[in-house]
Amino acid sequence: MKKAVRVMGLIAVAVLTVAACKTMETATTLVTVIGVGSGVISSSQGESIQRSAVAISRSVESFTPEQEYYIGRSVGAVVLSKYTAYANTQVNQYINMLGQTLAKASDLPEVFGGYHFLVLESDDINAFATPGGHIFITRGLIRCCRTEDALAAVLAHEIGHVQLRHGMQAIEKARVTEALTVLAQEGLKTYGSREVAQLTQAFSGAISDIASNMINNGYSRSFEYQADQAALVILRRIGYNPSGLINMLAGMEQKLKPGGLDFAKTHPAPRDRIAEIQKPDLTFTSVVQPKIRQERFIKAGSQL
Amino acid sequence: MRRMRFIFAGFSLMAVLALPIAADTQKTLSVQIREGQIRATPSFLGKMVAKVAYGDRVDMLEDRDAWKRVSIPGGKLQGWMHTSALTTKRIVLKAGQADVQTGATRDELALAGKGFNEQVEAAFKKENKNLDYTWINRMEGFKVSPEQMQDFLASGNLVPRAEGGTP
Numbered sequence: 001m002k003k004a005v006r007v008m009g010l011i012a013v014a015v016l017t018v019a020a021c022k023t024m025e026t027a028t029t030l031v032t033v034i035g036v037g038s039g040v041i042s043s044s045q046g047e048s049i050q051r052s053a054v055a056i057s058r059s060v061e062s063f064t065p066e067q068e069y070y071i072g073r074s075v076g077a078v079v080l081s082k083y084t085a086y087a088n089t090q091v092n093q094y095i096n097m098l099g100q101t102l103a104k105a106s107d108l109p110e111v112f113g114g115y116h117f118l119v120l121e122s123d124d125i126n127a128f129a130t131p132g133g134h135i136f137i138t139r140g141l142i143r144c145c146r147t148e149d150a151l152a153a154v155l156a157h158e159i160g161h162v163q164l165r166h167g168m169q170a171i172e173k174a175r176v177t178e179a180l181t182v183l184a185q186e187g188l189k190t191y192g193s194r195e196v197a198q199l200t201q202a203f204s205g206a207i208s209d210i211a212s213n214m215i216n217n218g219y220s221r222s223f224e225y226q227a228d229q230a231a232l233v234i235l236r237r238i239g240y241n242p243s244g245l246i247n248m249l250a251g252m253e254q255k256l257k258p259g260g261l262d263f264a265k266t267h268p269a270p271r272d273r274i275a276e277i278q279k280p281d282l283t284f285t286s287v288v289q290p291k292i293r294q295e296r297f298i299k300a301g302s303q304l
Numbered sequence: 305m306r307r308m309r310f311i312f313a314g315f316s317l318m319a320v321l322a323l324p325i326a327a328d329t330q331k332t333l334s335v336q337i338r339e340g341q342i343r344a345t346p347s348f349l350g351k352m353v354a355k356v357a358y359g360d361r362v363d364m365l366e367d368r369d370a371w372k373r374v375s376i377p378g379g380k381l382q383g384w385m386h387t388s389a390l391t392t393k394r395i396v397l398k399a400g401q402a403d404v405q406t407g408a409t410r411d412e413l414a415l416a417g418k419g420f421n422e423q424v425e426a427a428f429k430k431e432n433k434n435l436d437y438t439w440i441n442r443m444e445g446f447k448v449s450p451e452q453m454q455d456f457l458a459s460g461n462l463v464p465r466a467e468g469g470t471p
Contacts (some may be wrong), residue, residue, distance in 0.1 A: 104348035110389035290461035
């Protein structure tokens with residue numbers, strides 16, 4: 001009898017929740033009621049699920065930096081199934097010194113596991129950034145840069161994608177809802193095999209959404225232009241010449257092969273990006289690179 | 305008379321300036337990254353005074369948009385952290401903990417180690433045996449200390465002009 005009252009109570013809570021909230025909570029509520037009714041979960045766990053379903057809202061914003069980190073690791077593993085890491089300590093150290101310093105001047109200087117950069121052994125002109133802050137850049141793209149300021153622009157553009165959460169926004173909405181529904185079950189002390197299977201399915205879907213967007217289709221033009229704007233801000237803050245971005249794009253314009261599966265396919269044409277950058281009628285002055293900065297850039301580049 | 309007005313204007317300005325600080329005192333925040341650094345000045349180049357771990361709680365003493373001056377509860381240490389390292393949510397390190405059951409909840413909870421975690425990554429790897437995480441782990445080992453960053457900036461003749469803002 002007591003149990004029946006409790007279940008009735010829960011149903012009342014459920015009805016209220018349904019009245020007050022949107023679809024995802026509704027789904028969780030129904031699952032919870034079914035779970036309690038069938039004895040799969042205790043009613044206190046049930047209440048806990050009810051509460052957190054409201055607590056966790058329904059957008060990608062709801063993923064914690066820790067979860068973005070795990071998504072990032074696996075997206076990175078997918079990138080590395082298509083490209084080989086360039087195992088050169090000196091060049092990777094240089095790229096991390098430059099990239100991690102730039103990231104600190106972004107609007108998202110702190111990500112769960114920190115920003116990390118890796119050079120890819122490929123003549124393609126390509127770069128990728130995962131939601132967790134793993135950033136990859138091909139040898140081919142580094143070769144489009146003639147100065148450290150230009151290379152800084154490439155890395156700052158990728159940091160811009162992380163900061164603006166472009167990768168996370170590639171995840172299909174249904175998948176987000178699905179994952180968050182399972183995540184809402186905080187009352188469960190540990191995941192059973194069913195929850196792990198559900199989560200893994202959502203995880204797997206999220207990885208493929210992001211990877212296919214990033215590697216095959218490319219983000220929208222507006223995302224690319226936004227990342228360019230973020231890059232300009234980061235460059236200025238650190239003290240690089242923002243015209244590094246324009247110089248890099250000009251270098252890329254010369255090297256991109258039409259029909260290529262790299263930036264030729266996934267990014268707006270460099271000349272379009274340059275036009276977009278110069279739209280607000282900004283003047284970019286070319287400044288002579290300090291000798292010492294140019295020397296370390298050439299030294300690192302000689303390792304490619 | 306004019307002087308009086310000037311003094312009055314000065315007081316008003318002080319009151320306005322004091323307001324946001326007063327409103328934000330006593331606020332407790334949680335560290336939402338694996339390893340947080342508390343710095344002596346509100347700058348990423350600021351000297352590190354302490355490290356805090358994921359889920360640690362800090363009290364906010366001052367709010368300057370992207371940077372918060374914080375102290376570790378019960379400790380005398382205080383310093384600055386960037387807002388992207390912090391969340392207003394309470395981070396619960398273990399699911400099923402008492403405060404999860406009775407906590408104020410709603411928008412206040414974030415669950416550490418829940419959802420997409422190591423366990424899910426392991427299950428994902430099992431289904432995708434072609435994926436190799438060796439270089440992911442290796443690249444995560446590439447670390448640059450604040451001192452190295454300072455050297456890098458100085459030796460490249462770079463003078464930072466501003467800090468990162470808010471996301």
